[in-house]
Amino acid sequence: MSLGKSRVSLLILLSLAITSCQSEDKPPLPRYVSDYRGYAGADGKAVRKDARYYIEFRSRYALSYGHTYVIFGRLDKSGRPATQEVAGLAPATNDPAPYVLGHFVPVPAETGASDGDLEEEYRSASWRVLLTEAEYRKTVAFIRDLKARSRVWQASVYNCNAFVAEIARSMGYKTPAIWLRPQQFITKLREMNGG
Template sequence: MPPVSFKAIIASIAVVSLTACQSVPQSTSAITVSAYAPETPQLSCAPHGNPNGSPAKLTANRTRIGDPAYIEFRQRFSPGIPSGHLYVVFGRLDAKGNPVTRLYTGLFPKGSLAGLYAGALVPMPADLVPSYADCHLTPNAAYRVSLTESQYQQLLGKVQEDLANPPMWRMFGYNCNNYAASLGSVAGLVEPANRAQPSFSYIYAYIDANGDGGQKAAS
């Protein structure tokens, strides 16, 4: 076997060291992206030109530092119905309790205004994916509650089940308010005593029913 020169040994060590240095950042980057990838991309606002969604000024906030995820209830103006619309935003939190992903879902009848008012008489097929208004209109109120990993997995399971088999929408009985509250049940949240009130008052009653009406919110 021919002798190996000192220069060849040094060159080999340099190559190994360089490879090792390059591999660490690549691996870390992959983990970071994977950890914050949206679990249900069909609920992203990307189709409406707002892939990261929008933050909201919080009316009430029950976030525990260290919880990895959250659910947020938002109420907005709706051009089709005076009561407005209640929908849910959910996703992952960073170490400081700030959202890093936003996925949107809410129960709204198919058929636009015709479906909306037909739902006063008969149950109507519904959509759960976000609308342009969900992704762009400023909410009138927002209520955030952080979730444990177990609670978040329950939420994801329920959302995916509902996407596969969407609930029927009824103006009186099971509307956007009641659907949002059904998702909140994974965190032990309960509906207000009056389940039939309009969205613009329902969200405040929902906050009060869960003991967060008197707290100061931080966005």
């Protein structure tokens, strides 16, 4: 690649990273619940009796522009989460230096829960999808495989939105651009898929 092309590529990557940080989050958005094939209702109760599992696409506020991740598990008899596991992509440290560096080059990543993921006061948007046991097993198998192969984070190429988008696409959903702020990403994901 010539020096001119590499400079243009770097300029494009930097502008994508910068523009993704320019808008502001809205106040926390309502929780939405859908089943795997369509809308189920805002009360969070399963319409289908066989939908005993869930995956919830979530965003949360943070000191930076936020974070996107999923929570998944089994529902109890009243339709509330009985179990929950978190999957998301973030730099593998609480040190801000690798996070800043990750806006320019890939940095080591972790794929589990990060600070604030399970705290309700930080939730900015969410979309819960109800699943049958077979749908759940297929989705969880994909998530486990994705976690095993996701080793790096880079803000403009493979960020938390890109990680969650892979999960959503594996379920047959359309996904928005990965350069949106997390709250916008989750809201657009739900709207694009009729939730």
